Amino acid sequence: xxxxxxxxxxxxxxxxxxxxxxxxxxxxxxxxxxxxxxxxxxxxxxxxxxxxxxxxxxxxxxxxxxxxxxxxxxxxxxxxxxxxxxxxxxxxxxxxxxxxxxxxxxxxxxxxxxxxxxxxxxxxxxxxxxxxxxxxxxxxxxxxxxxxxxxxxxxxxxxxxxxxxxxxxxxxxxxxxxxxxxxxxxxxxxxxxxxxxxxxxxxxxxxxxxxxxxxxxxxxxxxxxxxxxxxxxxxxxxxxxxxxxxxxxxxxxxxxxxxxxxxxxxxxx
Amino acid sequence: xxxxxxxxxxxxxxxxxxxxxxxxxxxxxxxxxxxxxxxxxxxxxxxxxxxxxxxxxxxxxxxxxxxxxxxxxxxxxxxxxxxxxxxxxxxxxxxxxxxxxxxxxxxxxxxxxxxxxxxxxxxxxxxxxxxxxxxxxxxxxxxxxxxxxxxxxxxxxxxxxxxxxxxxxxxxxxxxxxxxxxxxxxxxxxxxxxxxxxxxxxxxxxxxxxxxxxxxxxxxxxxxxxxxxxxxxxxxxxxxxxxxxxxxxxxxxxxxxxxxxxxxxxxxxxxxxxxxxxxxxxxxxxxxxxxxxxxxxxxxxxxxxxxxxxxxxxxxxxxxxxxxx
Amino acid sequence: xxxxxxxxxxxxxxxxxxxxxxxxxxxxxxxxxxxxxxxxxxxxxxxxxxxxxxxxxxxxxxxxxxxxxxxxxxxxxxxxxxxxxxxxxxxxxxxxxxxxxxxxxxxxxxxxxxxxxxxxxxxxxxxxxxxxxxxxxxxxxxxxxxxxxxxxxxxxxxxxxxxxxxxxxxxxxxxxxxxxxxxxxxxxxxxxxxxxxxxxxxxxxxxxxxxxxxxxxxxxxxxxxxxxxxxxxxxxxxxxxxxxxxxxxxxxxxxxxxxxxxxxxxxxxxxxxxxxxxxxxxxxxxxxxxxxxxxxxxxxxxxxxxxxxxxxxxxxxxxxxxxxxxxxxxxxxxxxxxxxxxxxxxxxxxx
Numbered sequence: 001x002x003x004x005x006x007x008x009x010x011x012x013x014x015x016x017x018x019x020x021x022x023x024x025x026x027x028x029x030x031x032x033x034x035x036x037x038x039x040x041x042x043x044x045x046x047x048x049x050x051x052x053x054x055x056x057x058x059x060x061x062x063x064x065x066x067x068x069x070x071x072x073x074x075x076x077x078x079x080x081x082x083x084x085x086x087x088x089x090x091x092x093x094x095x096x097x098x099x100x101x102x103x104x105x106x107x108x109x110x111x112x113x114x115x116x117x118x119x120x121x122x123x124x125x126x127x128x129x130x131x132x133x134x135x136x137x138x139x140x141x142x143x144x145x146x147x148x149x150x151x152x153x154x155x156x157x158x159x160x161x162x163x164x165x166x167x168x169x170x171x172x173x174x175x176x177x178x179x180x181x182x183x184x185x186x187x188x189x190x191x192x193x194x195x196x197x198x199x200x201x202x203x204x205x206x207x208x209x210x211x212x213x214x215x216x217x218x219x220x221x222x223x224x225x226x227x228x229x230x231x232x233x234x235x236x237x238x239x240x241x242x243x244x245x246x247x248x249x250x251x252x253x254x255x256x257x258x259x260x261x262x263x264x265x266x267x268x269x
Numbered sequence: 270x271x272x273x274x275x276x277x278x279x280x281x282x283x284x285x286x287x288x289x290x291x292x293x294x295x296x297x298x299x300x301x302x303x304x305x306x307x308x309x310x311x312x313x314x315x316x317x318x319x320x321x322x323x324x325x326x327x328x329x330x331x332x333x334x335x336x337x338x339x340x341x342x343x344x345x346x347x348x349x350x351x352x353x354x355x356x357x358x359x360x361x362x363x364x365x366x367x368x369x370x371x372x373x374x375x376x377x378x379x380x381x382x383x384x385x386x387x388x389x390x391x392x393x394x395x396x397x398x399x400x401x402x403x404x405x406x407x408x409x410x411x412x413x414x415x416x417x418x419x420x421x422x423x424x425x426x427x428x429x430x431x432x433x434x435x436x437x438x439x440x441x442x443x444x445x446x447x448x449x450x451x452x453x454x455x456x457x458x459x460x461x462x463x464x465x466x467x468x469x470x471x472x473x474x475x476x477x478x479x480x481x482x483x484x485x486x487x488x489x490x491x492x493x494x495x496x497x498x499x500x501x502x503x504x505x506x507x508x509x510x511x512x513x514x515x516x517x518x519x520x521x522x523x524x525x526x527x528x529x530x531x532x533x534x535x536x537x538x539x540x541x542x543x544x545x546x547x548x549x550x551x552x553x554x555x556x557x558x559x560x561x562x563x564x565x566x567x568x569x570x571x572x573x574x575x576x577x578x579x580x581x582x583x584x585x586x587x588x589x590x591x592x593x594x
Numbered sequence: 595x596x597x598x599x600x601x602x603x604x605x606x607x608x609x610x611x612x613x614x615x616x617x618x619x620x621x622x623x624x625x626x627x628x629x630x631x632x633x634x635x636x637x638x639x640x641x642x643x644x645x646x647x648x649x650x651x652x653x654x655x656x657x658x659x660x661x662x663x664x665x666x667x668x669x670x671x672x673x674x675x676x677x678x679x680x681x682x683x684x685x686x687x688x689x690x691x692x693x694x695x696x697x698x699x700x701x702x703x704x705x706x707x708x709x710x711x712x713x714x715x716x717x718x719x720x721x722x723x724x725x726x727x728x729x730x731x732x733x734x735x736x737x738x739x740x741x742x743x744x745x746x747x748x749x750x751x752x753x754x755x756x757x758x759x760x761x762x763x764x765x766x767x768x769x770x771x772x773x774x775x776x777x778x779x780x781x782x783x784x785x786x787x788x789x790x791x792x793x794x795x796x797x798x799x800x801x802x803x804x805x806x807x808x809x810x811x812x813x814x815x816x817x818x819x820x821x822x823x824x825x826x827x828x829x830x831x832x833x834x835x836x837x838x839x840x841x842x843x844x845x846x847x848x849x850x851x852x853x854x855x856x857x858x859x860x861x862x863x864x865x866x867x868x869x870x871x872x873x874x875x876x877x878x879x880x881x882x883x884x885x886x887x888x889x890x891x892x893x894x895x896x897x898x899x900x901x902x903x904x905x906x907x908x909x910x911x912x913x914x915x916x917x918x919x920x921x922x923x924x925x926x927x928x929x930x931x932x933x934x935x936x937x938x939x940x941x942x943x944x945x
Contacts (some may be wrong), residue, residue: 102827
């Protein structure tokens with residue numbers, strides 16, 4: 001079966017000032033290639049500075065890579081113009097790390113969740129409310145909170161709202177950029193379970209970007225380790241955790257908080 | 270350090286060029302020819318107008334006129350005053366010196382009062398002396414400088430203690446230097462007072478705010494724990510830390526001071542750029558206006574340059590930032 | 595709308611003051627251009643409550659003024675005639691708020707001039723001129739403020755949102771405008787525009803000139819807001835849904851500029867009113883016979899007026915309550931917008 005998402009030799013270079021005044025090009029992504037099958041979840045794990053966020057931005061088509069291709073069901077997204085891209089955008093959605101920053105504090109929860117409809121010009125206003133109700137339900141939020149503003153929600157609830165918004169346009173691919181990292185440990189578990197449930201119900205394909213290997217192992221079918229813009233290791237969570245091949249992987253494992261680590265054999269599905 | 274100085278000077282020069290261009294562009298705004306209006310002025314002979322038109326290439330396109338004027342400028346010529354029938358340079362030079370004198374004295378006095386007052390107020394934050402000072406500055410803030418100048422003028426007229434205009438009494442040159450100094454001081458007193466009173470409230474409030482910020486910082490509290498004397502703490506450590514916002518404020522306050530001096534000079538008849546500029550506008554004396562505006566900008570740019578350099582010297586962070594480049 | 599009480603207090607106070615000026619036609623007993631050559635430089639009329647016998651009268655009254663023989667500006671009251679002050683009288687025609695024609699005035703006295711603030715060299719009632727002049731000065735200041743903020747918003751948003759060369763060029767231009775002392779810039783611009791214009795043309799000229807020179811500082815502030823808002827994740831998310839630049843500006847970014855613009859409005863309005871007053875004072879603004887606080891004060895440039903006729907200085911006091919109101923409003927707005935820090939940098943900037 002052809003993969004849903006296929007990334008080929010993705011390169012992202014920034015012009016930066018190196019020490020001594022030299023203008024060196026920094027490669028945030030250095031020939032990154034991977035693919036994800038439909039309905040699967042790939043976890044991309046790496047330490048800070050490994051290029052995770054840049055990758056998230058490129059996958060969500062919020063930044064254009066310097067080189068390489070991103071193929072969604074065979075269609076090259078990097079070759080599309082802005083107007084063509086607009087039609088494709090509903091297929092790929094991004095959930096950000098910090099829900100306080102990714103949700104406009106001046107808007108109500110209802111306005112936030114229905115914004116994608118507004119932008120894409122879909123459905124009538126009445127349908128907006130009905131669909132919003134459905135979305136709230138899916139992420140486990142009470143619809144009575146719809147008229148409240150972001151400040152009145154807890155961290156976990158905010159992230160649920162962000163996920164609801166991301167699901168509004170019924171995307172095929174969901175990218176989660178450190179979506180759990182800003183949450184408390186207990187809340188992380190709740191949201192992780194929500195994601196697993198959503199995956200099952202909606203058949204979503206997910207790319208889960210994180211620095212927490214244990215969390216990656218919990219939610220993903222496949223794990224890839226990112227270091228300095230390159231993928232240095234790839235395999236099932238079991239393989240990567242039990243038999244880490246690369247130094248970067250070992251470093252990540254060492255950095256995992258002990259209370260997150262699950263006994264072996266319970267990773268993945 | 271020298272590279273920084275040179276860079277700032279180059280920046281200022283560029284700025285002045287831009288300003289001169291801007292001012293010159295304003296002349297292109299005239300609906301109808303500027304010189305046509307001059308023809309209506311009976312004091313100016315038609316021959317003069319024709320000669321000036323030729324000399325300044327008025328019928329030529331704007332870039333050519335600007336180029337001519339700039340080349341003249343570089344030779345030290347600032348143009349020709351139609352109203353006075355004399356080159357602009359010497360005319361403006363004397364006036365500029367007087368404005369500079371007024372502004373510089375006012376600046377020093379204002380800061381000399383604002384700094385200790387602001388620090389004193391910051392130290393007594395939320396106690397009644399602080400509230401009193403805030404109320405007093407508030408009251409002064411509400412009075413526009415025009416009204417301030419008029420009020421002081423009225424005071425001078427009624428009390429007779431101060432002269433009501435000019436820079437020196439007639440025949441002042443013949444006085445002994447002590448009496449002459451006293452005469453100058455008396456003439457300077459009220460315009461300076463007006464300027465100082467108009468900027469003082471803003472300065473005091475900003476100094477107070479800057480010091481409140483700084484006094485609160487943890488490293489100062491640690492220094493106090495080390496037993497450093499209050500005076501050294503305030504005037505050495507705190508002042509250095511507050512240097513950044515305060516020096517920016519200094520540059521900004523110079524701008525306000527120069528603007529304020531314009532109106533105060535006119536009201537109190539101080540022979541500076543202000544009255545000259547006003548006369549020139551009413552007499553349609555083009556080059557005097559341009560020269561006056563440019564000179565005021567030179568003063569402001571110069572003041573900002575000095576503030577920048579002082580900041581560079583005072584704030585090690587800026588030096589470090591530059592070193593990395 | 596839910597606003598803190600002290601903010602409401604300032605808003606109401608300012609609104610009341612502006613309302614008084616707006617109703618100049620009704621509150622002023624006379625037309626501002628109406629001359630009375632028989633009574634130049636008459637001192638303020640005394641309103642009497644006690645008559646010649648010492649009794650208290652319910653209706654206040656005035657005495658007509660009689661000029662002393664062979665004198666200029668010396669008057670005595672003609673105590674023989676006691677003219678009652680009437681309220682809701684018919685007087686000179688005017689248009690209330692510029693629209694509704696009316697002849698109703700708050701008070702007046704038939705047969706005597708009630709000059710609450712005295713008269714000027716042409717015998718024109720200073721009180722009426724003060725009220726009508728306030729309309730011109732305040733309107734000019736407020737219109738210029740609106741113009742400056744409109745420019746500032748446009749340029750600041752363009753620079754902040756588009757970035758790149760647009761930003762560079764616009765910010766360099768702003769730097770140029772800020773390099774000149776503000777009043778000098780104002781005068782330079784005024785210098786090259788025609789001098790002898792009708793009062794209406796002068797009004798628009800003044801508004802235009804003042805409005806155009808001050809855009810740089812608001813533009814920078816708006817740019818700052820736009821730059822930081824642009825980087826927010828919710829803007830990225832909106833882009834992720836395919837939002838156009840226009841939508842993002844409208845929905846997410848520009849609303850954030852509201853507090854900056856409001857605060858700037860409260861700070862600039864009094865400065866711009868003062869700018870009009872200054873220009874008119876120096877003869878570069880609204881010309882006679884149209885009244886403006888500026889040309890009312892211009893009389894004081896004559897030595898004799900300054901020393902002999904104290905009531906001519908009173909227009910200077912007119913500005914003070916407005917300055918106080920706007921200063922209070924600006925402080926309250928800043929505290930409301932950002933309660934954590936007291937932005938002292940904007941307090942008390944004049945030029």
